[in-house]
Amino acid sequence: MTPARPGCLSGDLEGAGVLITGAANGIGAATASLFAERGATVYPTDVDVERGLAAAATYGAAERFRVLDVRDEDAWESVAADMAAEGTPLTVLVNSAGAAIKAPIAETTVGSFRRMLDLNLVGTFLGVRTAARHMNKGGAVVNISSLRGVLATAELGAYGASKFGVRALTRVAAIELAERGIRVNDVCPGSIDTEITATPDFAADDMDSYVRSIPMQRRGTPTEVAEVIVFLAEPRSSYITGVDLLVDGGTGAGARTPKKNAETSS
Numbered sequence: 001m002t003p004a005r006p007g008c009l010s011g012d013l014e015g016a017g018v019l020i021t022g023a024a025n026g027i028g029a030a031t032a033s034l035f036a037e038r039g040a041t042v043y044p045t046d047v048d049v050e051r052g053l054a055a056a057a058t059y060g061a062a063e064r065f066r067v068l069d070v071r072d073e074d075a076w077e078s079v080a081a082d083m084a085a086e087g088t089p090l091t092v093l094v095n096s097a098g099a100a101i102k103a104p105i106a107e108t109t110v111g112s113f114r115r116m117l118d119l120n121l122v123g124t125f126l127g128v129r130t131a132a133r134h135m136n137k138g139g140a141v142v143n144i145s146s147l148r149g150v151l152a153t154a155e156l157g158a159y160g161a162s163k164f165g166v167r168a169l170t171r172v173a174a175i176e177l178a179e180r181g182i183r184v185n186d187v188c189p190g191s192i193d194t195e196i197t198a199t200p201d202f203a204a205d206d207m208d209s210y211v212r213s214i215p216m217q218r219r220g221t222p223t224e225v226a227e228v229i230v231f232l233a234e235p236r237s238s239y240i241t242g243v244d245l246l247v248d249g250g251t252g253a254g255a256r257t258p259k260k261n262a263e264t265s266s
């Protein structure tokens with residue numbers, strides 16, 4: 001395998017500077033670990049220092065863990081500058097930091113709506129802007145939207161608005177950065193087994209019924225999403241930019257009509 005030049009993914013991910021937000025947990029943690037396994041120089045970032053450091057230690061990147069609140073413009077500049085100074089300029093960016101709130105629009109405060117947009121959409125915008133300013137030819141950005149940024153879902157007004165917005169941002173950035181040889185894509189996970197829905201907002205959801213409505217009849221794992229993120233960052237996907245890649249067990253493909261009596265259907 002030919003090692004990639006710093007800042008240019010010419011052959012594989014060996015030595016490439018990969019910045020991942022929200023890397024303390026869930027999809028971000030699985031993605032950071034997979035990039036490390038593929039030989040990348042991973043810079044895991046998060047606001048949760050304790051869990052971020054513990055996760056990074058499992059794949060040997062604790063010394064590169066950085067505190068990055070994705071809403072903080074200055075922090076973005078400082079991490080990008082650190083990476084360049086350490087000889088591993090920003091080559092791949094994965095914007096995974098995020099959170100979800102669930103409430104009917106009538107009960108959503110302006111404050112919580114703004115907080116959701118600030119974290120999920122403005123945070124992703126600042127990442128994409130950092131990439132636009134610091135990445136070289138051959139770089140790749142992978143944003144994390146959501147199936148809920150493709151299919152509107154009741155009580156996910158703020159979350160859905162932020163995730164539909166991420167898809168718009170992905171496409172605009174893909175068009176703007178294509179001539180510089182930088183690709184920008186997003187993945188849209190369906191229901192993935194992480195802590196994002198482990199909040200009181202989601203406590204009343206009937207997960208068993210929901211899982212039965214997924215064509216593949218199960219939730220996805222963080223690693224199944226991470227594999228797709230890594231693919232979108234690698235030169236293997238060199239002619240793909242501006243797409244939304246659904247990782248959702250078939251939910252976005254459509255629906256099955258429920259049978260009146262499951263036993264008579266076999």
Ligand SMILES: NC(=O)c1ccc[n+]([C@@H]2O[C@H](COP(=O)([O-])OP(=O)(O)OC[C@H]3O[C@@H](n4cnc5c(N)ncnc54)[C@H](O)[C@@H]3O)[C@@H](O)[C@H]2O)c1
Pocket residue numbers: 021022023024025026027028045046047048068069070071095096097098099100119144145146147148188189190191192193194195196
């Ligand atoms: N899990 C799912 O079912 C699912 C589905 C669709 C999309 N997503 C998206 O995937 C991404 C990752 O979610 P997850 O399921 O791994 O959730 P998670 O809660 O396991 O991880 C989210 C991480 O983001 C970090 N974070 C929160 N606020 C931050 C901030 N201001 N700055 C930096 N980091 C911050 C948290 O500390 C945490 O480590 C999110 O963007 C989420 O919207 C998740």
